[in-house]
Amino acid sequence: MEPLFKNKTILSKKNYIELVKFHQNKNNWKYFLYTAFYAFLFIICISIQIASKYYFPAILFFLFFLAFLAYRLIEPVYKTKKEYQSEKIQKNLVNYYLFYEKYLRIRNKMGNFKLKYNKIYKAFENDNFFYLYINKDYAFILEKSGFLIGNADSFEKFLKNKLRFKFKEN
DSSP states (O other): OOOSEEEEEEEOHHHHHHHHHHHHHHHHHHHHHHHHHHHHHHHHHHHHHHHTTOHHHHHHHHHHHHHHHHHHHHHHHHHHHHHHTSHHHHTTEEEEEEEOSSEEEEEETTEEEEEEGGGOOEEEEOSSEEEEESSSSOEEEEEGGGEEESOHHHHHHHHHHHHGGGEEEO
């Protein structure tokens, strides 16, 4: 069976940094609101414990609050740094994306993966890339200039049809 679209994208440091910037621009406000909401709840719990003169629970809430803030601030930096230092980015992994009617295949030196379109969490498009998120944190990067079969314009229409409300243009 011949693919409808075929794309070759090199997972370079530059492309990964573009993805990180795009992801941060899309999600920073949600991340901030979530963190602020839970920080506010922790502060209320600590205040209630202090007002009730229950100092031990107040100290415990404060320690959990510090751990929560540390996690929220350190975890994204750690994940990004770890991914950036991975072999696939450092050695410019070449991915081939083959799009068929009911699924897509991702081929690279690490293997051959099949993914049905209903498993795609969200898809975004900007001036240079398509980002196919498989969950809220991880995405496949497709360069618009990397199409070997088809082109970016017809691929955009294809994605809109396959993903409907999951596809967002920038």
